[in-house]
Structures are given as structure tokens and as C-alpha cells.
Amino acid sequence: MNIFMMQDLLIIGLLIFCIVSCNSWVGFCQQNTFNVLQYGAKGDGISDDTPAFEKVWEDLCGAQNKGTPMLVVPARYTFFVRQITFSGPCKSQNLHIQIKGNILAPKRDSWGTCSKRWLHFINVKQMTVDGSGVINGQGDAWWGNLTGTVGCTGVPPTAMLFERCDGLQVRGLTFTNGPGSHLYVVHSEDVTISHIVVNTPEDSHNTDGIDLSNSVRVNVYDSEIQSGDDCIAIKGGSQFVNVTRVTCGPKTHGISVGSLGGGGEYEFAEHVNVYNCTFNGAISAARVKTWPVIL
Ligand SMILES: *[C@@H]1O[C@H](CO)[C@@H](O)[C@H](O)[C@H]1NC(C)=O
Ligand SMILES: *[C@@H]1O[C@H](CO)[C@@H](O)[C@H](O)[C@H]1NC(C)=O
Numbered sequence: 489m490n491i492f493m494m495q496d497l498l499i500i501g502l503l504i505f506c507i508v509s510c511n512s513w514v515g516f517c518q519q520n521t522f523n524v525l526q527y528g529a530k531g532d533g534i535s536d537d538t539p540a541f542e543k544v545w546e547d548l549c550g551a552q553n554k555g556t557p558m559l560v561v562p563a564r565y566t567f568f569v570r571q572i573t574f575s576g577p578c579k580s581q582n583l584h585i586q587i588k589g590n591i592l593a594p595k596r597d598s599w600g601t602c603s604k605r606w607l608h609f610i611n612v613k614q615m616t617v618d619g620s621g622v623i624n625g626q627g628d629a630w631w632g633n634l635t636g637t638v639g640c641t642g643v644p645p646t647a648m649l650f651e652r653c654d655g656l657q658v659r660g661l662t663f664t665n666g667p668g669s670h671l672y673v674v675h676s677e678d679v680t681i682s683h684i685v686v687n688t689p690e691d692s693h694n695t696d697g698i699d700l701s702n703s704v705r706v707n708v709y710d711s712e713i714q715s716g717d718d719c720i721a722i723k724g725g726s727q728f729v730n731v732t733r734v735t736c737g738p739k740t741h742g743i744s745v746g747s748l749g750g751g752g753e754y755e756f757a758e759h760v761n762v763y764n765c766t767f768n769g770a771i772s773a774a775r776v777k778t779w780p781v782i783l
């Protein structure tokens with residue numbers, strides 16, 4: 489046997505060792521894929537899968553692999569998940585969340601008072617969230633009725649909130665029946681949102697497709713948004729935002745900068761480009777909304 493054959497055998501041996509040890513979750517090539525079903529999620533649309541999502545996040549966020557640890561939400565299941573926070577910082581430099589199944593929100597009466605985010609990601613860098621799954625906010629009880637939120641600060645009722653998530657990419661998902669905002673990005677840099685669909689009835693009061701605030705270098709493209717209020721709202725502190733080939737409508741309020749200056753605040757949004765977008769039956773296409781200064 490020459491030295492090259494021995495090298496080959498060694499590599500094959502290592503590969504086998506790797507496959508075996510990955511399956512038993514130990515060894516130097518750690519597990520890289522984290523499936524919610526392995527954490528006890530039922531995915532029947534009724535059982536509370538929140539604890540499974542909490543546990544899978546803990547392992548994913550703690551994974552220290554060289555590759556990209558991936559959380560899998562498999563197709564053909566519907567996971568009922570209550571309000572949940574996915575906090576970083578995580579150990580890996582990249583994360584991948586693949587949502588092929590559906591995720592269902594709790595009804596309004598079980599949301600906490602003044603706690604207005606359902607799926608909240610915070611302090612997670614370089615994360616990709618993709619897949620063909622449906623994020624269903626079951627938000628109809630919020631539409632046109634913000635009773636009990638007066639005096640609460642922060643975001644409107646939001647299905648998926650990304651806060652301080654630099655390098656975020658969101659791709660392919662479908663959002664439906666959001667309570668207020670479907671996808672809200674705040675205090676994040678270098679964000680790409682593409683190929684998403686927002687499909688919520690046109691008479692759903694105050695529902696926005698995408699909201700951005702205090703975010704820098706954001707690219708939104710090739711998406712279809714139907715919601716009751718703004719298609720995309722670009723709020724204070726946003727800079728270098730490009731929106732390209734987005735279809736908004738019907739009866740959307742279009743792409744808005746603002747509202748800015750609520751409560752007499754000094755706010756700005758700058759370098760916003762909107763290219764090649766389509767507005768079907770919109771009450772406006774692109775506009776700037778500001779509050780009057782009260783002296
Ligand atoms: C508005 O929402 C509150 C809180 O969920 C609820 O108690 C009330 O019945 C709702 N009002 C209407 C008119 O639907
Ligand atoms: C937005 O478009 C401009 C002009 O095409 C380009 O220079 C800039 O890099 C783009 N910004 C982002 C965040 O993609």
C-alpha cells in the first residue's frame with residue numbers, strides 16, 4: 489500500500505467517524521442541523537410548541553461550529569408558538585433559520601399587555617431566515633382596535649421583529665394576518681429582504697408589510713405586499729434604503745417615509761431610493777409623512 493492510498497483510507501475513516509459522531513451529537517464535528525421536531529415540537533397547530541422553540545434556539549445559538557448552524561422548521565407541519573424572544577449574541581458567526589413549515593401566532597387575548605412582538609430576534613448577527621413557510625400572525629382582533637395599547641411605547645403589534653440584527657437576510661417567506669407590522673427591522677445594518685410575500689386582507693386596519701427604523705443599508709427587492717396600511721414604511725433614523733421591484737396593493741398606502749417627528753421629536757430618514765415598483769389601486773405610491781410641529 490503506498491502512502492497515497494493510506495491517505496485516502498485515513499480520509500474515508502475520518503468521514504465515517506464524522507458521520508457517526510454527528511449523529512450522536514458529539515465529537516469534533518458537532519451537530520450542525522437543529523430540527524424543532526427533535527426538541528419535542530408537535531407541529532399539529534394546536535399543541536404549544538414554544539418550549540421546543542426555546543430549547544432549539546438555546547442549542548443553535550450555543551453551537552460553535554465552523555460552518556453555519558441551521559435551525560430547521562420542517563415542511564407540512566404547523567407550529568403553534570407563543571410570544572418568544574430569540575436572543576443573541578450567538579457563538580457562531582453565521583446562523584441559518586430555514587422555515588419550510590408554518591408558524592401560527594397566539595390569539596390577541598394571550599398577548600402580554602404592552603408586549604407587542606410575537607417572534608422577536610435581538611442581537612443576532614449574520615443570520616439568514618429563509619424557506620417557503622407561512623408566518624401566520626392571526627392578527628384580526630387587532631385590526632382597527634388598539635384598545636389597551638395606548639401609552640405603550642415601542643413598536644406596533646408585530647409578527648416578526650428583528651432588533652440589532654446586522655447582516656440579516658430574509659428570503660422567501662410568506663406572511664399573513666399580521667397584527668400590525670408583519671416584518672419590522674430596527675437598529676440593524678446591512679439588511680436584505682427579498683422574495684417575500686405579505687398577504688393580508690386589504691381591510692385590515694393599520695397593518696404594514698415591512699417597517700424599517702434606525703436601520704442602515706437596507707435592500708428590499710422582488711417582493712409582493714398586500715396589507716391594509718403601508719406597503720413599506722421607512723421610519724426615523726433609516727439611511728441608504730433601496731426598494732426595487734416590489735409590488736404593492738391593492739388599496740395599499742404605498743411606500744412611505746415616516747411618520748417622522750411624532751411627539752415633536754427631531755427625526756430624519758435619508759438616501760431612500762425606490763425603483764421599478766408597482767402599485768395596484770394604491771391610495772398613494774411614494775410619500776413622506778410628518779407630524780406638524782406643535783409650538
Ligand atoms: C377591542 O379589543 C379589546 C382588547 O382585546 C376587546 O376587549 C374589545 O372587545 C375590542 N373591541 C371591539 C369593538 O372589538
Ligand atoms: C442603493 O442603490 C444605489 C444606487 O444604485 C447603490 O449605490 C447603493 O449601493 C444601493 N444601496 C444598497 C444598500 O443596496
Ligand SMILES: *[C@@H]1O[C@H](CO)[C@@H](O)[C@H](O)[C@H]1NC(C)=O
Nearest residue numbers: 730731732733762763764765
Ligand atoms: C428599472 O427598470 C429599467 C427598465 O427595465 C432598468 O433599465 C433599470 O436598470 C431598473 N432599475 C433598477 C434599479 O433595477
